[in-house]
Each structure stands twice: as C-alpha cells, then as structure tokens.
Amino acid sequence: MDFPPKSVTSTEVLGTQSRNCSVCSQHQLCLPTDLNECDTQRLDKIIGWRKIPRDGFLYRAGDPFTSLYAVRLGHFKSYQENLAGDRQITGFQMTGEMLGLDAINSAQHQCDVIALDDSEVCIIPFKTLEALIAQMPPLLHHFHRIMSQEITSEQKIINILGNMRAEQRFAAFLLNLSSHYAKRGYSPTQFQLRMSREDIGNYLGLTIESISRLISKMRNEGLIRVQQRNVEILDLPRLKKLAADIDTLNIKPF
Amino acid sequence: MDFPPKSVTSTEVLGTQSRNCSVCSQHQLCLPTDLNECDTQRLDKIIGWRKIPRDGFLYRAGDPFTSLYAVRLGHFKSYQENLAGDRQITGFQMTGEMLGLDAINSAQHQCDVIALDDSEVCIIPFKTLEALIAQMPPLLHHFHRIMSQEITSEQKIINILGNMRAEQRFAAFLLNLSSHYAKRGYSPTQFQLRMSREDIGNYLGLTIESISRLISKMRNEGLIRVQQRNVEILDLPRLKKLAADIDTLNIKPF
C-alpha cells in the first residue's frame, strides 16, 4: 500500500520523505484518517514543497498570506515583535504541525517564522484548500480540529505564563517537548533542544540567566541531565509533580 | 430592509435584540457581509438562543461540545483550572464574540465560561454549521477568519504575559477594552469594567493588590480616572506609549 502513485517518478520519492501525502510519514498527524485514497490524491495535487535552511525565514510578519505550511521535517520558532522591538516567541513547531493559521483573518502573516534546523515544509495554497475542503466533509472537519488545536495549545502557554513560577514554567516546557516527541515515536526522556537558552527564556517570559540557573538547580536535584542541548529527563514523575504545582516540600504534618 | 421575516411573530422580535441574524445588531461583527438574504435565513433557522444570568455558567470544562456560542448581549469570562486548583482566565468575551472554538478538537469544552452580566448568546449547533458551511463559501471563509482571529487575540495575551511589566500589562488591558468598545460604537475613553480587580489580576498574571496599586499610580499621574468599576482614560496617547514600552522617562541626553 505504500508504493508511489504512477504520476510520480521514482527519483521524486527517493529520500527519507515522500512529497505525497499518501506515503508521508506525517500522515496520521497531518491528515484525517478517514480520507479515502482518491481524496488524498486530490489533496496531493495542490500541495507544494519547500526547503528552509537553518536560520532561514519561512515567512515574515506582514507578508501577504497565500498558503499554510505543514512542517514535514525540522523545527521552527514563531515570534512577534512589538513597537519597541522586543520579541516574544509565541511557539515552537515541529514535524506535523501547521504554520500560518493566524494569518487567515487579516490575510497577512502575524509572525516571523525561522527554521531552527534545516527543514522542509508542505505548502498548502489556502484558497485552493478552502475550495477542496468544501467538497470533502472529513477534511473540513479535520481542518477545524487543527485550528481548534492551535487555540488550545496557545491557551496552554497562557496558563504557563499567567500562573506558574519560573521553575514550573521550565518543567512544563520540558514536559511539553517530551510529549511531543513521544507522540512522534521518539524517546520522551531523551531529546535534543533545538533552540537556544535565550529562545527558551524568551518563550517562557524569563531571562537566559534564569533558564541557566533552573537547569543547574534541576541537575543538582537529579531531575534532569543536560549536556549542552542534549536533555535527559531522569525523574519524569517528579518533573510532572513540579509542573503541576503539587508542592511535595510543603506537606504539613496535620 | 430591517423588517422581520414572515415566519416570526411580532412578539418574538420585540425588545432591544432580535433573535434573527438578519436584523441582529451584531450582524456586521458576527456574519460575513457578503452573505445574501437567502443564506442568512438558512443560517437563522439553525441558530438557537439562551439567557445566562450574571455569575451563571455558559458551560464548564469537560462538558461535551455540541455548539458554539456567539455573545449577543453581555460579557463573559473564560478560565481554565489546573490540577492544583489554580485558575487562569484566558479571556473576556463581549458582544459579537464567539465562544467554544477551543472545544472542536477534543469535542469537550476546555474552559469554564461565566457570565459577568446578565447575558444572552446565540447557540450554533456545530455539526449543522459545518454542513451549512460546506455549501456556502463566504460563510466557510468567514468562519475560518473567526477562528484565525481567536488565535491572533490569544497571541496578544501571550505577548502581554511574556514580555511586559505590570504597568504595561494593565495599560495594554485598558487599551484592549478601549478598542473593543470603540469597535462597537461606544466611547473608547469611558467605560465600565465588568470584571473584578481579582479577575483582572488573574488575567494579567498579577495579584489583586498589584492591580490596585497600578490604578492608584496611574490615577496620581493623571492617566486615568477610576471610580469603582467606572474607568475614564484621561490621556490615551500617553497610555499607548506606556503600553508600547516607549520609555519617555529614559531619554538620554546624547
């Protein structure tokens, strides 16, 4: 069932990833599972493809919005800049995640998006997608779920920024990465940070020094092992307790 | 052009608000402007209606998701509760705004939503809406814009929580209310806060005492006038400068 459609030459599907949705490794993350083969191929036809080198822009705030992007390979960061020139990273995106949804309303991109790795994206022309969507109910609903998910994941950040202390924020951040990697079949306890300490700090509303101190503290407590950008979570349950604010240190005798 | 459709008796359209989209005062906020009369009436037919008393729940986190809600009258707050029982208000909603979009993905509501005023909502059964949407391209696109707008407005909060100091946060909060009221034809400089100081603090990641101090400070500086929940912005430009982090006090001589 994984052979390439006949319209595609064999060289085009060489490499670790195919350019076709039906054989893409992100299939279950990106596409509705109940889409039939025919509809999947119709979708294939409208989807383009692009490579972004490390530190390259996928798009910039203010760019006209024409397409959504699905991360096929690699990692991205999205940030907004305010009038004073301060930046706020609003999210990190990894394989299978959608970029550009925030631009639909104004037809202009709202963020700068930069690749943290050499990366690849699927280009999804939005007008075409909407036309297709109207004819394919499962895809319609799936697309709404994706947008809804985006809202939910931003609410998570609001929760982190709004009522967690520094240590909890960082714990929540690690746990979020952990579950994302787990969902993609990678180890939930060992992974590489794709972003600098500065990016992490910015994202979590903390300074780079605070991040550094938190890493040292958690390392000393045997919670994590960190070597540069390599992270190993040594005590996942305790990390979860920490992030959930269940203050194990303050258990009162009665 | 504003007479009620014949299927509706005259008593039903009495009062300040009609139950029909075509004559609803929120028309331009809620509906696509390029929807024809016939399509508007099809939409009318699926939309229900409900009153929520002050402090009443519109829905609770975990409730099964069946419908979206559009605020027709009044104000709401949405908040999430974490495992430790801490709450985080993720947004305040006023007339014309949509509630429940975050529930599409999981089919369960993600927030508790409470009315701050005696309020009224339109009930929009989601399955029916999706079916209708697929047949009405302008409505399809409009719905996507609404979801996109929700994403954008959450990014605003992330920006506030992620890199503003207390004073800027509160300034940004007031300005946000100001522009919302302006958009609805009310005064941008005089309005009533519908939420308690505690709610404001929670929303902005600050304590109630901090909010209180900020109000006092801004009052002393002639920026605002506050009498209980009545707010008057006395110096809008300066408030904007403050929120934008343009530090007028720190202009260096050379």
Add this chain to the structure above:
DNA sequence: CGTTAGTTTGAAAGAATTCAATGTTGGTGG
C-alpha cells in the same frame, strides 16, 4: 446599622532580573 465582599494601602519578604565576570564550545585562519 451592622455585615460582607471587594478594594486599598503599608511594610516585609521573596522571586527574578540586571549587571558583571568567567567558562565553554566550535569554527577559522595562521
């Protein structure tokens, strides 16, 4: 008129930042 919920104010404590210095890594060119 007293009670209550919500708000304001003050003083002390705590959390995170700022500033400054030092350490580490990886790349580049001599």
Add this chain to the structure above:
DNA sequence: CCACCAACATTGAATTCTTTCAAACTAACG
C-alpha cells in the same frame, strides 16, 4: 595543529519588581 575569536552558557552579587501578609477602608445590601 594550535591559538584565537565569537557565540553561547554559567555563576555570583546587587538591585528591582512583585508578591505576601496584615490591616484598614468603602460601598452595597439586608
């Protein structure tokens, strides 16, 4: 191959901002 540089990261000390704790105040309501 090594020395040096630049970018990134860590650590310490002082400062700043915000919270916490405590008390007093205010308006609304029965």
